[in-house]
Amino acid sequence: xxxxxxxxxxxxxxxxxxxxxxxxxxxxxxxxxxxxxxxxxxxxxxxxxxxxxxxxxxxxxxxxxxxxxxxxxxxxxxxxxxxxxxxxxxxxxxxxxxxxxxxxxxxxxxxxxxxxxxxxxxxxxxxxxxxxxxxxxxxxxxxxxxxxxxxxxxxxxxx
Ligand code: IDP
Ligand code: MG
Numbered sequence: 758x759x760x761x762x763x764x765x766x767x768x769x770x771x772x773x774x775x776x777x778x779x780x781x782x783x784x785x786x787x788x789x790x791x792x793x794x795x796x797x798x799x800x801x802x803x804x805x806x807x808x809x810x811x812x813x814x815x816x817x818x819x820x821x822x823x824x825x826x827x828x829x830x831x832x833x834x835x836x837x838x839x840x841x842x843x844x845x846x847x848x849x850x851x852x853x854x855x856x857x858x859x860x861x862x863x864x865x866x867x868x869x870x871x872x873x874x875x876x877x878x879x880x881x882x883x884x885x886x887x888x889x890x891x892x893x894x895x896x897x898x899x900x901x902x903x904x905x906x907x908x909x910x911x912x913x914x915x916x
Pocket of ligand 1: 820875
């Protein structure tokens with residue numbers, strides 16, 4: 758049988774805005790309830806150097822330094838989240854960049870009034886997810902274990 762979907766891992770960062778507004782539990786809860794598996798989670802203080810790499814695609818934007826400063830204003834929680842099509846599923850749960858335009862029911866739509874202060878980072882492709890997870894996690898900080906509900910989350914042709 759040819760499988761159409763892949764179990765993927767993606768990087769989620771709960772930004773300083775999530776920590777300062779007390780939303781860590783609420784946001785994490787949404788991923789758990791969806792059925793995604795938490796493979797890694799840690800608090801860390803981001804640095805200018807790490808953000809130069811992480812936000813390299815924004816380097817010529819006028820707001821580049823401001824976005825980096827915002828990401829360093831408090832610690833963040835980095836999460837490795839796994840599931841079938843996890844990259845796109847997590848992007849869909851997050852909603853578009855601008856919290857004011859994000860639909861209710863999405864994380865940004867429910868908790869953000871801002872383009873910059875938009876609660877979470879999510880990897881935008883499986884290729885970038887792999888690069889970003891390597892940047893933020895050591896291999897031993899990402900855990901493989903069987904989710905007890907796995908057989909009730911997917912059909913056998915979905916992974
Ligand atoms: P994404 O987080 O939805 O993938 P990106 O375009 O990758 O969006 O931008 C990364 C982050 O940079 C955004 O989440 C947001 O915090 C910030 N950002 C993006 N565009 C703007 C802008 O026009 N003004 C201020 N901040 C921005
Ligand atoms: Mg992005």
